[in-house]
Amino acid sequence: MSSRRSRSRQSGSSRITDDQIRDLVTKLQQLLPEIRERRPDKESAARVLQETCNYIRNLHREVDDLSERLSELLTTTDTAQAAIIRNLLMQ
C-alpha cells in the first residue's frame, strides 16, 4: 500500500495506470483521420499528440470560416429566418 502511494506521488498522477493512458492515446488515434489505419502500437505518442493538435487547429479554422460565412448569409438575406423556419418545419 505504501509503495503504491509513493509511486503515485513520484509520477504526480492520481493512481491512473499506464494502461489507461495507453488506451486513451489509442482511442485518440482512432479519431484522427490522418493516422487512423496504422497499427496502434506503431505510432509514437509524440506523433499522435502532434496530429491531434493539428487536427484541432484545423477544426477551429473550419468553424471560424463557417462562422464568417454564416454571419454574411444571415446579414445579407432578410428572408433567411423565414427560410430557416420553413425548412425546419418541413423536415
Place this chain on the structure above:
Amino acid sequence: MASVISNPVGNMNSDRIKRKKKRKSLIKESQQNQSQNWKSEAQQQIYSSKLIQALSQVSLNSPSPSAPRGGRAVREAADRVLAVAAKGRTRWSRAILTSRIKLKFRKRKRARASPAVTAALVTGSNRAKKSRVSILRLKSKSLPAVQRKVKVLGGLVPGCRKQPLPVILEEATDYIAALEMQVRAMSALAELLSGGSAGSSSSAPPPSS
C-alpha cells in the same frame, strides 16, 4: 467450531465477488451513458435548432458591431451552444461557459497573447529532432518533446491548461468529436441558407387536403 467460523467467511467472499462484478458492470454502463454520442443525427439536430435560436438573438444587423465582428459573434454563439449541448459533463464545456463571464471583465490582451506563445512552441518543437517515442515510453512523461506537445494540446482544448495528461487526453477525444459535429451542423446550416431559400418552395410537397 472451525467450520461454523469458516462458512460465513466463504459466503462473504462470494458475495463480495458478486458485488464487485455488479459494480464493475454498472460503472461500465454509466461510463457509456455518460459520454455523448456526437455522431448521432438526433444530437446534430438538437444542436442545429439551439444554434438557430441563439443566432437569431445575436444582433448582427446592428449598424456598427463594436468589439465582436459578425463572424466572431457567430463563433462565440456556436461554441456556447456546443458547450450547452455537452450538458456540462466535460471540462471543456464548463470552461467555455464560464470563460464568457470572465472575459467580460478581463482585458482582451491576455487572450491575444496566448496564440502567439503557442505558435512559437510549435515551431520550436518542429525544428528539433523528432525522437521516436513509443506509446509505452509515454509513462515517463519526462521527455521534453512529449511535454511540450502535451502543453500545446492543453492550450488548445478549453479549460485544460494545467491538467494532467490523462485528463487532457480524455477531454481531447470528446472535444474533437464535438467539434466535428459542430462543423457538420454549421455547414448544413450554411447550405440551407445559401441554397435552400431559392429552392425551398419547389421542393416542398404540397399538403394534400
